[in-house]
Amino acid sequence: MEERSVVHDTFVIERSFPAAPERVYAAFADPASKRRWFAEGDSHDVEAFEMDFRVGGTERARFRFKAGTPIAGAVITNETSFHDIMPNRRVVFSSIMTLGDRRISATLATVEFLTAQGGTNLVFTHQGAFFEGADGPKCARTGGARYSNG
Numbered sequence: 001m002e003e004r005s006v007v008h009d010t011f012v013i014e015r016s017f018p019a020a021p022e023r024v025y026a027a028f029a030d031p032a033s034k035r036r037w038f039a040e041g042d043s044h045d046v047e048a049f050e051m052d053f054r055v056g057g058t059e060r061a062r063f064r065f066k067a068g069t070p071i072a073g074a075v076i077t078n079e080t081s082f083h084d085i086m087p088n089r090r091v092v093f094s095s096i097m098t099l100g101d102r103r104i105s106a107t108l109a110t111v112e113f114l115t116a117q118g119g120t121n122l123v124f125t126h127q128g129a130f131f132e133g134a135d136g137p138k139c140a141r142t143g144g145a146r147y148s149n150g
Contacts, residue, residue, distance in 0.1 A: 007130045015122045021088045021113040024120040028091055028111060029053050043069050044076075057082045059093075075100060088113055105130045 017024050027033045031051040039049045039061045048062040059080040065071050077098045084092035090112045097105045105128055112123040 005132060008128070009130065010125070010127045013124045013126070015124075016116060016119060017122060018119040021115055021120045024122060025088045025091075025113050029085075029087070034059075039063070042066075047075070053082065053085070055082055055085050059095075071099075103131055 027037060031049075031053065034051060035046070035049045039046045041063075044063040044065045046061070047064055048060060051057075051059040053059070059078075059082070061078045063076045065074050065076075067073075078095055079098075080093050080095040082091065082093045084090065090110060092108075092110045095107045095109070096103060097107075107129075108127045110123075110125045112125075114121040114123065
């Protein structure tokens with residue numbers, strides 16, 4: 001029997017925005033806003049996006065990659081559970097990502113919205129377990145979806 005492999009990785013991404021924490025937080029809390037920056041893209045079609053933004057709520061996104069991409073026709077699903085929400089301060093969630101019927105990663109993430117002079121400092125902490133068939137930490141760090149289909 002073949003052993004499963006897993007790669008663990010933790011990283012932090014920090015960004016500054018010239019907007020108040022309430023406005024930056026709203027991009028995560030409002031389903032229409034989040035769909036625009038999280039789900040939509042040129043390389044794939046969004047087949048589903050649902051979001052119930054509350055503690056205990058869930059989010060589900062399903063994408064199908066377009067022709068001309070390395071995994072054309074492949075379906076990726078991201079299922080998220082919200083564990084802690086402090087409006088305008090933080091969001092803590094976990095998610096499972098699948099490629100077709102195969103799980104490829106599990107994540108625990110924290111997004112912090114910190115008041116800064118002239119706007120907001122956003123701190124995103126990602127703790128992940130990456131399974132076979134995924135580029136793993138490299139892909140997660142860049143926000144891309146570069147997965148093998150094999």
